[in-house]
Structure formats: C-alpha cells, structure tokens
Amino acid sequence: xxxxxxxxxxxxxxxxxxxxxxxxxxxxxxxxxxxxxxxxxxxxxxxxxxxxxxxxxxxxxxxxxxxxxxxxxxxxxxxxxxxxxxxxxxxxxxxxxxxxxxxxxxxxxxxxxxxxxxxxxxxxxxxxxxxxxxxxxxxxxxxxxxxxxxxxxxxxxxxxxxxxxxxxxxxxxxxxxxxxxxxxxxxxxxxxxxxxxxxxxxxxxxxxxxxxxxxxxxxxxxxxxxxxxxxxxxxxxxxxxxxxxxxxxxxxxxxxxxxxxxxxxxxxxxxxxxxxxxxxxxxxxxxxxxxxxxxxxxxxxxxxxxxxxxxxxxxxxxxxxxxxxxxxxxxxxxxxxxxxxxxxxxxxxxxxxxxxxxxxxxxxxxxxxxxxxxxxxxxxxxxxx
Numbered sequence: 001x002x003x004x005x006x007x008x009x010x011x012x013x014x015x016x017x018x019x020x021x022x023x024x025x026x027x028x029x030x031x032x033x034x035x036x037x038x039x040x041x042x043x044x045x046x047x048x049x050x051x052x053x054x055x056x057x058x059x060x061x062x063x064x065x066x067x068x069x070x071x072x073x074x075x076x077x078x079x080x081x082x083x084x085x086x087x088x089x090x091x092x093x094x095x096x097x098x099x100x101x102x103x104x105x106x107x108x109x110x111x112x113x114x115x116x117x118x119x120x121x122x123x124x125x126x127x128x129x130x131x132x133x134x135x136x137x138x139x140x141x142x143x144x145x146x147x148x149x150x151x152x153x154x155x156x157x158x159x160x161x162x163x164x165x166x167x168x169x170x171x172x173x174x175x176x177x178x179x180x181x182x183x184x185x186x187x188x189x190x191x192x193x194x195x196x197x198x199x200x201x202x203x204x205x206x207x208x209x210x211x212x213x214x215x216x217x218x219x220x221x222x223x224x225x226x227x228x229x230x231x232x233x234x235x236x237x238x239x240x241x242x243x244x245x246x247x248x249x250x251x252x253x254x255x256x257x258x259x260x261x262x263x264x265x266x267x268x269x270x271x272x273x274x275x276x277x278x279x280x281x282x283x284x285x286x287x288x289x290x291x292x293x294x295x296x297x298x299x300x301x302x303x304x305x306x307x308x309x310x311x312x313x314x315x316x317x318x319x320x321x322x323x324x325x326x327x328x329x330x331x332x333x334x335x336x337x338x339x340x341x342x343x344x345x346x347x348x349x350x351x352x353x354x355x356x357x358x359x360x361x362x363x364x365x366x367x368x369x370x371x372x373x374x375x376x377x378x379x380x381x382x383x384x385x
Contacts, residue, residue, distance in 0.1 A: 006317075009310035015296070016304035023292040027191040035194050038238050041153030044073055047145060047207075048128030051081045052118035056136035057089040063136055064097055064104060070145040077145065078103040081136075082122045085112030114378040117218040128210060133222070135204040138245050147243035148207045158212045158235025159227050161189070161198060162205035162243030180353060181360070186241065188293070193239035196285055199293040201227050201237070205245035209235075219376040220273065221266035224294075228274040231286055253339065257363055262377055264298055264367035269376060271295055299368065301361040332358070 003011075014022070049067045053060050060081070067079050083091045083106060094106040107125075109118050123131055130149055134140070144162060151160040163186055166179045185200065192198040203223030214229045216222060227237040271278075271294060278295070280287045308328055314321035331354045338355035 005310055005313060009307055009314060009321075012303040012307035012310065016300045016302075016307055019292055019297040019300050023296075024188050024191065026292075027188065027195065027289075031191045031194045036196055038151050038157060038193065038236070039154040040150040043149060043153045044076055045129040045149065045152065046127060047072065047077045047130045047132055047149065048126035048210075049077070049079045049132045049134055049145070050119060050122050050126060051079070051134050051136055052084055052115040052122075053081055053086060053090055053094075053136035054084040054112065055086050055088040055090060057086075057093055059137040060090055061093050061097065063134065063138060064094075066139050067134065067145070068101060068103060069142070070140065071142045072145045072149075074103070078105070078127065080104075080122050080126055081106040082118035083108045084114065084118050085110055114218050116216050116220055116222050116378070119222055120215045123210070123213050124215075126210060131208050131210050131213060133203060133206045133208075135247075138204040138247060140205065141244045141246070144205065144243045144245065148205070148240050150242075151238050151240055152207070152209065154236075154238075156236050157238050158209050158230040158233065159201070159237040160207045160240045160243070161201035161227070161237065162245055163239075163241045164202040164205060165244055165246045180349075181356060186239075189239040190241060192289060192293075197231055197237040197289070198227070198239050199286075199289050200224070202245070204247065205243055219266075219269065219378050221263070221270050224267050224270040225273065228270065228277055228290075231277060231283070232274070253359075257359060260360060260363035261367045261370075264364045265370050265375065265377055267294060268298060268367060268371040271298075272371075298364045301365040301368075304361065 051060075051063065051067075056063075064079055064081065067077075068074075070077060081094055081104070083094060085108075091106075091108060094104075098104045098106050105125075107122065109121060119133070130152060132145060132148060148160050148162055151157045164182060166182050189198045189200065201223055206223070206226075208226060208230065212230050212233055212235060213226070216225050230237055271290075277283050277290055278287050283290075311321055311325045311328060315325050334348075334351045334354040335358040338351045
C-alpha cells in the first residue's frame, strides 16, 4: 500500500526536524529524570598540550606562549608542536621557542600529511598522562587546562571537551549564524554530558587519557573518531563548560561553506568507521544519541527537501499546507536576502539564522554526495576550509 502524500509530508517533516528540536527535548527530559553527574575534583596529572600547525607563523608563537602561561603547575605541563610541512616560517618560530623554553618541543612532518597523521606522530612521544588538543590559533583562558583536567578525577571519564566561544567583532553574516549555532550545540552538550557522554566535541579544547589514545588513519577526523573510540572502550566523554576557548569566526561565506562540507564529509566517514556504536544492543543509550545528534542531523536535508516538495503539492488541499508553504517560502527568501539583500535586512537575526540553517543543510547534502562517491579529504588550508 502506497503512503499518501500527506502522510509522507508529516513523516518527512518530523524526521527532518527531530535532530534539531525533538532530540534536544528528549535529552533535556532524560537529564531531569536520570542525571549522571561527573565527579570533578582537584587533580594535577602531567599534561602535554599537542598542536598541529600548517603555515601558522602569525599565530603559533602566541598560541604556544598562551599554553605555557596556563594556571597549572609548570613542572607538570609541556607543549609539543608538529609543523605539518609548513613553508611560511612556522618552523623558525618553533625552533626559537624550543631553544628558549625547555617545556616546548617540536617536530616537522614531511611531506605534509594532515592533522591526524601529525597527532599520531606526536602523541606517541608525549609524556603527559593527559593529552590536551589545541589548534594553532586557539587562545585559552588562564584556567582552561586546569578546568579540562578536573573531570579526570572521575575514573569513568576518558575524554573531556571544553566550550568554544566564537567571537565575531565584525558582526558578519556567517559569524552571527555560527555563534548562535555554537550556543545551541553547547547547551545540547551540557545536557548530554549530564546523562552519560557527549556526541560532538570541538577538537581545539579537548583532552584525553593518554592510555586511551588509539592511532587513526590519516583520513579520519580526530575530533569525532577519538571520542567515539573512548566510548567504545567503556569510558565517558564529558563536557567541561568552564574550560573556555575563544576563537574568531570565519566571516566569509565561501570559507564557512567549504569548512562545513569538509567537517560533514569527514564526520560521515567517521560514522561509517564507527558504525558498531549504532548497535542498540551493545550501546543502548549512546547508539540513540549518535544516530539522533549526528547521523540524522547530517542526513536531515533529505527529509526536509521531501517535506518541502510535498507541501507545495498539498497546497490545493488545505489552508494549513498553504500556510506551511508560505512560511517555507519566507524562510527561503530571507536566506537568499541574507546574501543578496540590503544591509538593513541582513542585520535582522532571523535573516542570518535562516541563512545559516540553509548553509548547514546544503553543505551536508554536498558532503553526502561526495561520501557516496567515496571522496575523502586529508589536508586543507587553515582558516579557509
């Protein structure tokens, strides 16, 4: 028996919106009825901050010094940097830093192999019991490392992720959208952490027990694969909102789009590689979280597109569908106006949010097409996706 057009519309609409609205509501309710708090404490294990850098001469010096001046016992913290085939003078800066500060070491990866290969190379040389991951342009607040480490007082915790605050001093179109999206994501991570493990992390303000680190293929996304590996080993991945990283957003639409395509493509491959975690018999709670937060999120463009088409076809049947179709048209017009319209219209938050929602789903659709073709991405240009 064929599904009616109306049934198809409502199923598609619910499935498409569920990852954005339904899942967060379910997580919030579960947090209220079955909390699982993290037992944080004042612990000071040895820490190694690892950084992969490619042509970051303008940032790397300040980033390394930012880590060396953390509010953490100096004798227990060191910094290791991999220059991934840099050609702009990054190596010279690192050589000078290493000669001036015994807690800094650096190695060069040649030929360029990407962030994941760089992390594999440096972690096996690290001395810290806890490995902290930082990007080459990531500036931590003075207590960020200490706040990240607090969660490891709980023996069930294997991975901790801090809070990324995007700063957009210019009020750009993608900057405002990205900032709002991260606020939404951070709230969701807070809820997930309160019931077990978070599904998504930032990668630039993260920490793992060195004993749980597992080398990855160079095409795998460490921000996603490593936390999933920790869950596979029976440990929790938790959110540490007091461990703050401030970073400027991308302000160029094409840069943000390329970055979102890259992240979605590598996340889809990570989901494929770690598909065992989607087995509800082995991971009853986390499999639902992973499917809801990531798998359905990256695929939501498909049911949303089906719902959009169905709504247009259903307009003659009811005023309800006419209203829904009109709302869809207004949202699409606002997204278009955000890129082509006057500055006064672009200044409205709802315009920017509509644009960013469309950008996210379009990037996911493109990434899915590349995933189906078997495309993989290992290296990219920093800050440009």
